[in-house]
Amino acid sequence: xxxxxxxxxxxxxxxxxxxxxxxxxxxxxxxxxxxxxxxxxxxxxxxxxxxxxxxxxxxxxxxxxxxxxxxxxxxxxxxxxxxxxxxxxxxxxxxxxxxxxxxxxxxxxxxxxxxxxxxxxxxxxxxxxxxxxxxxxxxxxxxxxxxxxxxxxxxxxxxxxxxxxxxxxxxxxxxxxxxxxxxxxxxxxxxxxxxxxxxxxxxxxxxxxxxxxxxxxxxxxxxxxxxxxxxxxxxxxxxx
Ligand code: FPP
Numbered sequence: 001x002x003x004x005x006x007x008x009x010x011x012x013x014x015x016x017x018x019x020x021x022x023x024x025x026x027x028x029x030x031x032x033x034x035x036x037x038x039x040x041x042x043x044x045x046x047x048x049x050x051x052x053x054x055x056x057x058x059x060x061x062x063x064x065x066x067x068x069x070x071x072x073x074x075x076x077x078x079x080x081x082x083x084x085x086x087x088x089x090x091x092x093x094x095x096x097x098x099x100x101x102x103x104x105x106x107x108x109x110x111x112x113x114x115x116x117x118x119x120x121x122x123x124x125x126x127x128x129x130x131x132x133x134x135x136x137x138x139x140x141x142x143x144x145x146x147x148x149x150x151x152x153x154x155x156x157x158x159x160x161x162x163x164x165x166x167x168x169x170x171x172x173x174x175x176x177x178x179x180x181x182x183x184x185x186x187x188x189x190x191x192x193x194x195x196x197x198x199x200x201x202x203x204x205x206x207x208x209x210x211x212x213x214x215x216x217x218x219x220x221x222x223x224x225x226x227x228x229x230x231x232x233x234x235x236x237x238x239x240x
Contacts, residue, residue: 008053009216010170012188012195015039015057017179017203030074035205037082044095046209047127050216054128054170058187062102062136076107079133083117090117094126100165101135137189140164163190171195174219176212178204196222 015036022032040057047055060075067075083097090097098118103111114133144162148154160169172188172195180201184192198215200207 008170009051009173009219010054010056010191011047011052011215012056012172012175012192013043013058014175014177014181014185014187015059015204015207016177016181018205020179021203021205029071030078032205033075033078037078039205039207040082041086042208043212044090044127044129045093046212048094050209050212052127052212052216054130056100056130056132056172056188058132058135058185060101060133060135061186062134062139063186065105065134073107076110079131080110080113083113087117087120090121090129091124094124095121095129096124096127097121097129097131099131099133100140101133102139103134105134132187135187137186141190160190174198174215176200176215178202178207194224194226196224 018032018036019029020032021035022029025031044055059079064075065072087097099114103114106114140163144159147162148159151158161167169191172192174197175184175187175192175195176198177183178200180199182197182199188195196219198218200211200215202211
């Protein structure tokens with residue numbers, strides 16, 4: 001069963017390998033994350049032209065708080081400057097930005113900057129860019145389950161709405177993970193129930209429009225049966 005928003009794809013990306021990319025070049029890990037931001041710019045620009053309507057990027061997991069304090073602060077500062085610097089260009093390019101995850105543990109001012117960016121870009125219709133910050137899929141499911149316990153006639157659609165915070169939501173069609181790792185790491189577990197998975201050796205800072213196109217080519221060659229016997233064309237979502 002898949003809820004549908006439009007015929008455009010929802011892609012989730014686990015942006016992995018910033019640190020290794022940097023250390024191979026004898027650069028600081030921060031430099032790797034900065035190069036990761038460049039890759040985000042490339043992919044956000046390329047995605048709408050490649051049939052992507054929603055792009056969810058895993059920027060900071062709830063487990064990433066375990067990293068050294070200096071790296072956490074640097075990542076938070078990068079997120080903040082991304083929001084400050086990119087809003088205008090996202091707005092001009094029809095990109096709606098929203099952030100998923102907890103906001104109550106973010107450093108001062110970041111939650112307000114997120115809200116500003118969400119308001120400034122809310123009329124974007126070319127691409128919905130969702131950035132996961134202090135995000136854990138298990139926690140999102142648990143929070144939704146707590147709210148759902150008050151409801152009597154719970155459906156999958158209503159539960160999905162509680163998890164995602166979106167009334168109309170398209171499940172993830174394709175999850176991409178860079179750097180050769182093959183794990184989901186607590187990313188969009190409910191939304192990816194029938195997602196295709198694409199793992200690439202490319203480090204995130206190297207990822208570009210051609211890598212996205214290659215992932216999509218491989219996606220379009222697959223048969224999506226959603227548990228049935230008949231192949232569903234991969235570019236069409238099934239309505240529930
Ligand atoms: C994984 O690489 C990457 C992260 C934990 C952070 C991703 C963040 C960015 C790309 C930049 C900030 C994001 C935005 C939206 C502005 P890693 O550090 O775990 O790499 P490694 O496994 O090679 O050490």
